[in-house]
Amino acid sequence: MLSKLNKGADWLIRLSALIGTVGLVVEVAVILVDxxxxxxxxxxxxxxxxxxxxxxxxxxxxxxxxxKLNGHVNVDLFEGSMPRWMIRxxxxxxxxxxxxxxxxxxxxxxxxxxxxxxxxxxxxxxNIIDLQFDWFKGAxxxxxxxxxxxxxxxxxxxxxxxxxxxxxx
Amino acid sequence: xxxxxxxxVGMVILFVLLGLRIPVAxxxxxxxxxxxxxxxxxxxxxxxxxxxxxxxxxxxxxVVVPLFILMGNVATETGMSRKLYDAAYAxxxxxxxxxxxxxxxxxxxxxALSGSSVASALTIGRVSLSEMDRFNYDNRLSTGVVAAGxxxxxxxxxxxxxxxxxxxxxxxxxxxxLAGVLPGLLLLTMFILTIQIITWLKPExxxxxxxxxxxxxxxxxxxxxxxxxxxVLTIGGIYTGVFSPGEAAAVGAGLVMLFxxxxxxxxxxxxxxxxxxxxxxxxxxMLILISAYMIKTFLALSHIPQALGAYLExxxxxxxxxxxxxxxxxxxxxxxLEGFAMMVLSMPIFFPVVQQLGIDPIxxxxxxxxxxxxxxxxxxxxxxxxxVKSVAPNVSLGRMFRGVAPFWxxxxxxxxxxxxxxxxxxxxxxxxxx
Numbered sequence: 001m002l003s004k005l006n007k008g009a010d011w012l013i014r015l016s017a018l019i020g021t022v023g024l025v026v027e028v029a030v031i032l033v034d035x036x037x038x039x040x041x042x043x044x045x046x047x048x049x050x051x052x053x054x055x056x057x058x059x060x061x062x063x064x065x066x067x068k069l070n071g072h073v074n075v076d077l078f079e080g081s082m083p084r085w086m087i088r089x090x091x092x093x094x095x096x097x098x099x100x101x102x103x104x105x106x107x108x109x110x111x112x113x114x115x116x117x118x119x120x121x122x123x124x125x126x127n128i129i130d131l132q133f134d135w136f137k138g139a140x141x142x143x144x145x146x147x148x149x150x151x152x153x154x155x156x157x158x159x160x161x162x163x164x165x166x167x168x169x
Numbered sequence: 170x171x172x173x174x175x176x177x178v179g180m181v182i183l184f185v186l187l188g189l190r191i192p193v194a195x196x197x198x199x200x201x202x203x204x205x206x207x208x209x210x211x212x213x214x215x216x217x218x219x220x221x222x223x224x225x226x227x228x229x230x231x232v233v234v235p236l237f238i239l240m241g242n243v244a245t246e247t248g249m250s251r252k253l254y255d256a257a258y259a260x261x262x263x264x265x266x267x268x269x270x271x272x273x274x275x276x277x278x279x280x281a282l283s284g285s286s287v288a289s290a291l292t293i294g295r296v297s298l299s300e301m302d303r304f305n306y307d308n309r310l311s312t313g314v315v316a317a318g319x320x321x322x323x324x325x326x327x328x329x330x331x332x333x334x335x336x337x338x339x340x341x342x343x344x345x346x347l348a349g350v351l352p353g354l355l356l357l358t359m360f361i362l363t364i365q366i367i368t369w370l371k372p373e374x375x376x377x378x379x380x381x382x383x384x385x386x387x388x389x390x391x392x393x394x395x396x397x398x399x400x401v402l403t404i405g406g407i408y409t410g411v412f413s414p415g416e417a418a419a420v421g422a423g424l425v426m427l428f429x430x431x432x433x434x435x436x437x438x439x440x441x442x443x444x445x446x447x448x449x450x451x452x453x454x455m456l457i458l459i460s461a462y463m464i465k466t467f468l469a470l471s472h473i474p475q476a477l478g479a480y481l482e483x484x485x486x487x488x489x490x491x492x493x494x495x496x497x498x499x500x501x502x503x504x505x506l507e508g509f510a511m512m513v514l515s516m517p518i519f520f521p522v523v524q525q526l527g528i529d530p531i532x533x534x535x536x537x538x539x540x541x542x543x544x545x546x547x548x549x550x551x552x553x554x555x556x557v558k559s560v561a562p563n564v565s566l567g568r569m570f571r572g573v574a575p576f577w578x579x580x581x582x583x584x585x586x587x588x589x590x591x592x593x594x595x596x597x598x599x600x601x602x603x
Contacts, residue, residue, distance in 0.1 A: 020448040021441070024235050031232070031419035035412065051415070052227045058235050059226040062452030065445075071453050072192035073507055075550075079190060090189040097195045104202070108219035137223060 002156070009153045013064040016146045020061020027054040046129030053126065056136045060143035064150045067098060088158070095155045099148055106144040109137050172208055176471025179204045183464075183514075193510040194456040201463030208470040221462045226455060229415065230335070230342055235451040236418030237327040240399075240425050241283025242443035247429035249396050250292040253278040256393035258300070258378070259386045266368035266375035268304060269314040270361050272297040276318030277357045278393070280325040281400040282425070284332075286545055290319025290553045294560040300378075307374040308564045310367060313572025315560075316553040317360060317580075320542035323508070325353035326404060327418065329454065330538045333509060336458055337465070337516040340530050342414045343407045344598035348531045350404065351593050352539065355586065359579040367575060395428040408601050454509075461513035474521035481522060488526050492533075492588065495519055496540055503544020507552065512541060535594040536587060543580045546573045 027050075034047035044050075066072065074094075079087065113134050116122045124133040170178075179200050186196035205214035225231070244250065257271035257278075264270065272293060279289045294315040301311035323330035326346035335342040368375040381389075403421040406412035412420060429435025468474060481491055502511050523533050545553040548570045558566060587593055 017445060017448060020452075021444045024239060024444050024448055024451075027232065028236065028239065028419050028422055031236075031416055032423045035416050035420060048229060051232055052229050055228065055232060055235075056223070056226045058448055058451055059455040060452070062448035062450075063456065066449045066452040066456075069449060071449050072194055073453065073457065073510060074190050074192045075187045075506060075510065076190055078188055082190075087190065090191060093189065094191045094195055097191060097199050101195060101198050104215075104218060105222045108215045109222065111215065112219040112223075133223070136227070140223065140226070 006153050009149050010068075012146045013068050013150045016061050016063075016143055017065040018061075019143070020058050020065075023054050023057035023061055027051060027058060030054065046126070046131075049126035049129050049131050053131050053136045057139055057143075060140050060147075063102070063143060064147040067147060067154070068150055092155065092158050095151050095158060099151045099155065102144040102147045102151065106141045106148070109140050109144070113137050172471045173473060173476055175204065175207060176468060176473040179467060179471070180473075187506075187510070193507070193513070194453075194460040197457075197460035197464045197513065201460060201465075201467045204467035205463065205470065208467065217463070217466060222459055225336075225459055225462065228336075231332070231455070231458075232415035233327065233342060233418045234329065234332055234454055235447050236415065236422050237284045237329070237332075238450050239444060239447040240327075240418060240422040241279075241285060241288055242446050243422065243425045243429060243435065243440065244279070244282045244396070245288065245292050246439040246443045247425070247432070247434035249282065249425070249428075250275065250279050251296050252389075252392045253396055254293060254296045254300075256389040259381045259389040262378035263380045265372060265377055266310075266364040268297065268301045268306060268378045269310055269364045269368075269375050272301070272311075272314050273318045273321075273357060273360045273364070276315070277321050277325060277353065278396060278400070280321040280323075280353070281327075281404065282396065282421070283322055284327040284329045286320045286322035286542065286553055287556050289322035290315055290556045291560065293318065294557050298557075298561050304376055304378050306376070307371075307572075308561065309568050309572030310364070310374045311572075312554075312557050312561050312564050312569045313574075313576055314360070314364065316546050316551070316557045316569065316573050317576030319553045319556070320545050320580075321353055321357060321360075323542055324349050324356060324535075324538055326350060326407075327414075327421075328538065330508065330512070330541055331534060333454070333458065333461075333512055334516070334534045334537065337461060337513060338520050338530055338534070340534060341598075344531055344601065345534050346404070346407055346414060347597040347601055348535050348594045349538065350597055352535050352583070352587055355593060356539070356580065356583045359583050360576060363575050363579040395424075395432075399424045399428075408597065410601070457509060457513055461517075464514075465517040468517040474518050477518060478522045478525045482525075488528060489588070491522070491526060492528060492536075495522075496536060496584065496588075499537060499540035500543060500547075503540060504547045505550060506544070507550070508541035508544055511544065512537065529591060529595065531598055532587075532591045532594045536584065539580065539584050539587065543577060543584070546577055546580075 030047050030050045034044040037043045117134055183196055183200045202214055254275040257274035261267045261270050276289050276293045279293055283289055298311055326349050328349055331345040331349060332342055335345050399421050403417040406417045407414055545551055554569050
């Protein structure tokens with residue numbers, strides 16, 4: 001059961017990275033079309049809007065895979081002199097903090113949508129082609145939740161994984 | 170407890186978390202967020218989180234980050250580094266220490282494509298170390314030159330170091346990029362001089378390479394021409410105001426892809442790998458930035474930067490003295506902390522002092538980035554040296570650090586020159602068009 005769920009989480013993480021990567025390709029294309037179009041006197045209308053909102057997808061699309069690959073920068077200066085239990089405790093603490101961060105971003109972003117749209121009735125849009133911020137805030141929520149799911153599975157592996165068995169043995 | 174005390178306690182907790190190997194972004198985020206909750210209010214902290222996460226991710230200026238990373242990754246995948254090295258090798262390889270000098274030139278050229286020191290050291294190291302080995306170069310010189318040459322990656326634009334600095338200090342990315350050009354070239358020259366001095370004193374450390382004919386020189390230069398074109402177009406485009414930095418990055422990435430396809434070096438699989446890696450690196454950088462904004466607010470609320478500035482004023486030290494102290498702190502911290510971590514941790518404290526003292530922020534940015542580079546080759550955690558170790562596993566770390574020492578001295582001299590002559594950093598940004 002757990003392994004099936006783990007595979008599901010991996011699939012979500014890959015999907016999230018795929019969305020981010022497609023976002024990057026689109027971003028390059030939009031700017032190039034805009035620059036070339038400007039050279040010929042007809043820049044792409046709303047290129048700035050698309051570029052800015054595309055960045056949201058790129059940034060949060062890569063978060064889940066970044067965590068899965070342990071891509072975050074850390075200071076491992078004292079790692080050699082730390083007992084194994086402390087290293088493991090640090091890893092577990094990192095994952096817990098990570099879960100709190102991404103759940104926090106998802107929650108506060110949802111709160112911001114709910115306040116602006118549902119309570120104040122304000123729909124924030126980009127300046128030129130009226131892209132609604134809420135669509136992209138929604139994407140942040142979904143991509144953060146995928147990151148949280150990936151981290152929960154990582155946490156389960158850290159707590160109940162082979163290291164524990166080795167230590168108890 | 171006073172805000173200052175809370176701020177100091179927060180910083181102590183931050184360093185404890187970092188010592189426990191908690192990722193820098195996570196540790197800064199946790200301390201910054203909790204600190205904001207205490208010094209302001211939980212609602213204010215939550216609201217800042219929502220607004221910073223969205224507004225930073227949707228920042229038009231930050232487009233340069235994924236696009237320049239993509240440009241560097243595609244250049245790596247398509248073997249452009251090899252062509253740069255071949256061109257430099259053909260022209261100067263036959264001189265004493267020529268292969269080492271060619272390595273520095275290739276690092277400088279690759280730096281103008283990638284913006285990452287680690288990528289420069291790794292990519293050029295893979296190409297050049299075996300060649301220097303073949304011609305019996307002393308491995309202290311060969312590994313030292315790759316580790317040091319790689320550091321040019323964050324000084325010569327495009328530079329992720331400058332992008333991070335720009336965002337933390339609200340300075341112009343374009344001006345910072347231009348400010349890095351001449352110091353980058355100066356540093357490159359200093360590295361070449363260092364190689365010449367080393368091989369003049371001990372010629373056996375860097376024997377002459379094979380002579381090449383003029384036709385070979387021309388052929389290798391033609392091979393590197395597309396890369397040189399990309400560099401001239403991106404940096405020249407920013408300087409002349411034809412492109413914004415973000416547009417220059419897209420044009421550079423587009424051209425590198427185009428040349429890769431035309432030369433049949435870029436397959437879809439390679440492109441996809443490069444793009445995916447760019448997205449992951451962007452996520453890493455962006456989370457650090459979001460966290461940096463959290464801790465920046467916390468430190469501002471704690472009044473620590475203001476207190477530090479006021480304290481320095483009472484000491485009546487001249488501005489240059491304060492600058493020297495800050496740079497010395499960076500040099501010491503660079504021995505223990507990763508460069509980005511050091512910058513995002515220190516800037517909220519140091520930058521208000523820099524502003525208070527009237528130090529030019531662009532000039533300061535160049536000096537800070539140079540000290541970060543020095544940290545990359547300083548023991549015990551000189552990241553670039555470890556990267557070179559992964560390419561040359563048979564050379565001991567001790568020999569590598571000894572090999573890199575003369576280049577560290579060359580960087581220190583460059584730093585002193587840049588402090589003495591701010592114009593070197595400022596002339597290009599001050600004369601840039603638009």
